[in-house]
Amino acid sequence: xxxxxxxxxxxxxxxxxxxxxxxxxxxxxxxxxxxxxxxxxxxxxxxxxxxxxxxxxxxxxxxxxxxxxxxxxxxxxxxxxxxxxxxxxxxxxxxxxxxxxxxxxxxxxxxxxxxxxxxxxxxxxxxxxxxxxxxxxxxxxxxxxxxxxxxxxxxxxxxxxxxxxxxxxxxxxxxxxxxxxxxxxxxxxxxxxxxxxxxxxxxxxxxxxxxxxxxxxxxxxxxxxxxxxxxxxxxxxxxxxxxxxxxxxxxxxxxxxxxxxxxxxxxxxxxxxxxxxxxxxxxxxxxxxxxxxxxxxxxxxxxxxxxxxxxxxxxxxxxxxxxxxxxxxxxxxxxxxxxxxxxxxxxxxxxxxxxxxxxxxxxxxxx
Amino acid sequence: xxxxxxxxxxxxxxxxxxxxxxxxxxxxxxxxxxxxxxxxxxxxxxxxxxxxxxxxxxxxxxxxxxxxxxxxxxxxxxxxxxxxxxxxxxxxxxxxxxxxxxxxxxxxxxxxxxxxxxxxxxxxxxxxxxxxxxxxxxxxxxxxxxxxxxxxxxxxxxxxxxxxxxxxxxxxxxxxxxxxxxxxxxxxxxxxxxxxxxxxxxxxxxxxxxxxxxxxxxxxxxxxxxxxxxxxxxxxxxxxxxxxxxxxxxxxxxxxxxxxxxxxxxxxxxxxxxxxxxxxxxxxxxxxxxxxxxxxxxxxx
Numbered sequence: 276x277x278x279x280x281x282x283x284x285x286x287x288x289x290x291x292x293x294x295x296x297x298x299x300x301x302x303x304x305x306x307x308x309x310x311x312x313x314x315x316x317x318x319x320x321x322x323x324x325x326x327x328x329x330x331x332x333x334x335x336x337x338x339x340x341x342x343x344x345x346x347x348x349x350x351x352x353x354x355x356x357x358x359x360x361x362x363x364x365x366x367x368x369x370x371x372x373x374x375x376x377x378x379x380x381x382x383x384x385x386x387x388x389x390x391x392x393x394x395x396x397x398x399x400x401x402x403x404x405x406x407x408x409x410x411x412x413x414x415x416x417x418x419x420x421x422x423x424x425x426x427x428x429x430x431x432x433x434x435x436x437x438x439x440x441x442x443x444x445x446x447x448x449x450x451x452x453x454x455x456x457x458x459x460x461x462x463x464x465x466x467x468x469x470x471x472x473x474x475x476x477x478x479x480x481x482x483x484x485x486x487x488x489x490x491x492x493x494x495x496x497x498x499x500x501x502x503x504x505x506x507x508x509x510x511x512x513x514x515x516x517x518x519x520x521x522x523x524x525x526x527x528x529x530x531x532x533x534x535x536x537x538x539x540x541x542x543x544x545x546x547x548x549x550x551x552x553x554x555x556x557x558x559x560x561x562x563x564x565x566x567x568x569x570x571x572x573x574x575x576x577x578x579x580x581x582x583x584x585x586x587x588x589x590x591x592x593x594x595x596x597x598x599x600x601x602x603x604x605x606x607x608x609x610x611x612x613x614x615x616x617x618x619x620x621x622x623x624x625x626x627x628x629x630x631x632x633x634x635x636x637x638x639x640x641x642x
Numbered sequence: 643x644x645x646x647x648x649x650x651x652x653x654x655x656x657x658x659x660x661x662x663x664x665x666x667x668x669x670x671x672x673x674x675x676x677x678x679x680x681x682x683x684x685x686x687x688x689x690x691x692x693x694x695x696x697x698x699x700x701x702x703x704x705x706x707x708x709x710x711x712x713x714x715x716x717x718x719x720x721x722x723x724x725x726x727x728x729x730x731x732x733x734x735x736x737x738x739x740x741x742x743x744x745x746x747x748x749x750x751x752x753x754x755x756x757x758x759x760x761x762x763x764x765x766x767x768x769x770x771x772x773x774x775x776x777x778x779x780x781x782x783x784x785x786x787x788x789x790x791x792x793x794x795x796x797x798x799x800x801x802x803x804x805x806x807x808x809x810x811x812x813x814x815x816x817x818x819x820x821x822x823x824x825x826x827x828x829x830x831x832x833x834x835x836x837x838x839x840x841x842x843x844x845x846x847x848x849x850x851x852x853x854x855x856x857x858x859x860x861x862x863x864x865x866x867x868x869x870x871x872x873x874x875x876x877x878x879x880x881x882x883x884x885x886x887x888x889x890x891x892x893x894x895x896x897x898x899x900x901x902x903x904x905x906x907x908x909x910x911x912x913x914x915x916x917x918x919x920x921x922x923x924x925x926x927x928x929x930x931x932x933x934x935x936x937x938x939x940x941x942x943x
Contacts, residue, residue, distance in 0.1 A: 361833035375841035
């Protein structure tokens, strides 16, 4: 059990390429933190630096209050689960899980007690005598987690552990990981490129891009209050729509004017925040789930209706996605499946303006 | 091996898929071609040993008799074998060969496993060049090396000494074995060592508990190679060993059983056949493990 602290961590490879550009992060005891971002954003490198598998170019990493910069992985008291499981192919499941304890010269009974306990948590008690090649992907993943659990380390590190599983198993194992964390409460750092995994698992999500942290916060905060265009577009699926427009002072209220001449009023309570930007080019951001059909008895305030003809209609069962183009920008709306929708036929949609975001196109910061 | 599995595969396929005539016909053509090629191969390589066996069972008188068919033994005798095993230095040569080979295989495997582990896993200055260099030394023919080696062996006073062979043979075996092992070690996923490092292993434990067991098929292949090379080595013992009691089998048979222009054919054949047995046994013994290891590695463990 421990906090993990990163201070001005830089990772520079030979040739001057910076994978991580000076990040600061505080992870609390028992916390489940997910590092998420596109490939090449530095998330895996950051995790590997915490593990001690990569040297840090500059900065400090502390685990449980002591700086571990020059401490080898085996003495950092961490356990790691790899994307390809990295099970030892010549050992049985029991031996795989016991390996770390055997090296640390734990007594036999203690090893057995711990392995049995982990096997019970992960429901792999019947597999202990098997070799990894006789296991399915999901079972291998469990064994890899078991190997981490038996060590009872200060920190769990997960490096894209679910990427090799099929979609159904991934969802199942995601729940499993969350359950395990709720049971053992070990501080966890988890790396993924999948924002759904990040949202569902994390106490706090760290969104990384190009070697820097874009935003840190609980999942709902990232969803509702992204601070940059990158975070706004990365979190949520389908991704947020971005439409270039102009913020116009329309006398009593501010309006967002979109390329097709569509004018959407900015809610009055947010007018103050945007007043300084009146008359400027802005990027209008709104999530598909906030572009809907007009519902009967719709009590949502700040609905702004506009007309659009979808080019593609995608029924998903629980909802229908409408794709239309506005001056070269693809827009996605999420409507009720009962809504009549035909490709090419104009229909009225409503933008929930209380959920919109305005972004400065230069700085890409959310205003 | 592959011919046999091909044949059964073809038989079931043709039984199940009666209608796909063209594929069947093509498979049949391929099979026939394969069998012809294999037959030629088998005849070409097995006739000499068979002829050796026949000759070894003949008495000297029968070998010298030019009237009969050389492929037929009229009065088979084990006299050649008996004399080899009871008189002369044959057993001593056999023992010498075993000593040299066992030592060389052991030395080779220790050096090449350690070298391959460091060259494939520990990045250090010049490791890439060194790995290529190791292989390049293998390309230098021994016929080019034995004269300078003669100087060295003479200089350290080991001329006509069996143990000089233990010193020299690894120059032939280590480079190639290291090269094979580098390939095997490189195929072990990096995450496996990282997992071991995090689990608390140091580099030696990582090598001993992870790399060697996982790369066992490669280690066996390298062992077989080292064994074959040192067992069959002819040039170096020929150049550096002169007295019969220091000799190994390859040169011992030639120097003891050929007197001037008198070839003791029966004994030469018997001696050579018996000398070929240990490699055969090693192959048969290790091959089972070797193939089991190969297939285990193939199914993405």
